[in-house]
Amino acid sequence: MRIPIIAGNWKMNNTIKEGIELIEEIKKSKLNKDVESVICVPYTMLKDAKVAVKETNIKLGAQNMHYEENGAFTGEISPLMLKEIGVDYVIIGHSERREYFKETDEDINKKIKTALTHNIKPILCVGESLEERESNIQEKIVNDQIEKALKDVNASKLENIVIAYEPIWAIGTGKTASSDDANEMLVSIRKKIKSLYDEKSSEVIRLQYGGSVKPNNIEELMSKSDVDGALVGGASLKADDFIKLLNF
Numbered sequence: 001m002r003i004p005i006i007a008g009n010w011k012m013n014n015t016i017k018e019g020i021e022l023i024e025e026i027k028k029s030k031l032n033k034d035v036e037s038v039i040c041v042p043y044t045m046l047k048d049a050k051v052a053v054k055e056t057n058i059k060l061g062a063q064n065m066h067y068e069e070n071g072a073f074t075g076e077i078s079p080l081m082l083k084e085i086g087v088d089y090v091i092i093g094h095s096e097r098r099e100y101f102k103e104t105d106e107d108i109n110k111k112i113k114t115a116l117t118h119n120i121k122p123i124l125c126v127g128e129s130l131e132e133r134e135s136n137i138q139e140k141i142v143n144d145q146i147e148k149a150l151k152d153v154n155a156s157k158l159e160n161i162v163i164a165y166e167p168i169w170a171i172g173t174g175k176t177a178s179s180d181d182a183n184e185m186l187v188s189i190r191k192k193i194k195s196l197y198d199e200k201s202s203e204v205i206r207l208q209y210g211g212s213v214k215p216n217n218i219e220e221l222m223s224k225s226d227v228d229g230a231l232v233g234g235a236s237l238k239a240d241d242f243i244k245l246l247n248f
């Protein structure tokens, strides 16, 4: 059975003070124990956030990392540094990193492998642009991203990987893929995993949808056969909304 996983991606938002206040608000509510809750916060507050989520079921995630353990990479953060803090998850290959920071599929593949080596669970982001969707090549684009990201990744690791399908046209735009469209893509991703690995692997890997997920569409999305969770931007910054999502 795949455990549902709802992750908040705070992106470049919240000072330490604001972030801790938000976590404290979330902690006040009774969270559904059958849902894995994750918050992916900026690097600067990881350490404080780790203390704040102690003795709760909330897991902690980073939003990126370098694939090397150390070295001359000014401004970067390594898996060892994340591990030292006790980070459980790391978002890899978000479309904003692919677009604004020119991350390539090869970088993403290296990051996935390094994260797994250090027992940090990657949330691999994939998704097509509006132009690609309008040309009806979204499945090809996403399958290609997955194949490249998972190159040389062993089947035994798949239960520790989450794939987030985030169509770029739905991120921060208020436009959500319909629950049927989202599910159709996740079914296609699972089929791709089956063809790259085997049936068992395709059944254990957890797949999320991301892109304008809000309290008013979460229930419908989560009711679909292949949606195991959501990766949430904007709505994860508001305690009330995020609590509703965690308790969908």
Ligand code: 13P
Pocket: 009, 094, 166, 170, 171, 172, 173, 174, 210, 211, 212, 213, 231, 232, 233, 234, 235
């Ligand atoms: P929004 O929920 O704000 O559309 O962001 C989605 C996202 O990019 C999460 O990683």
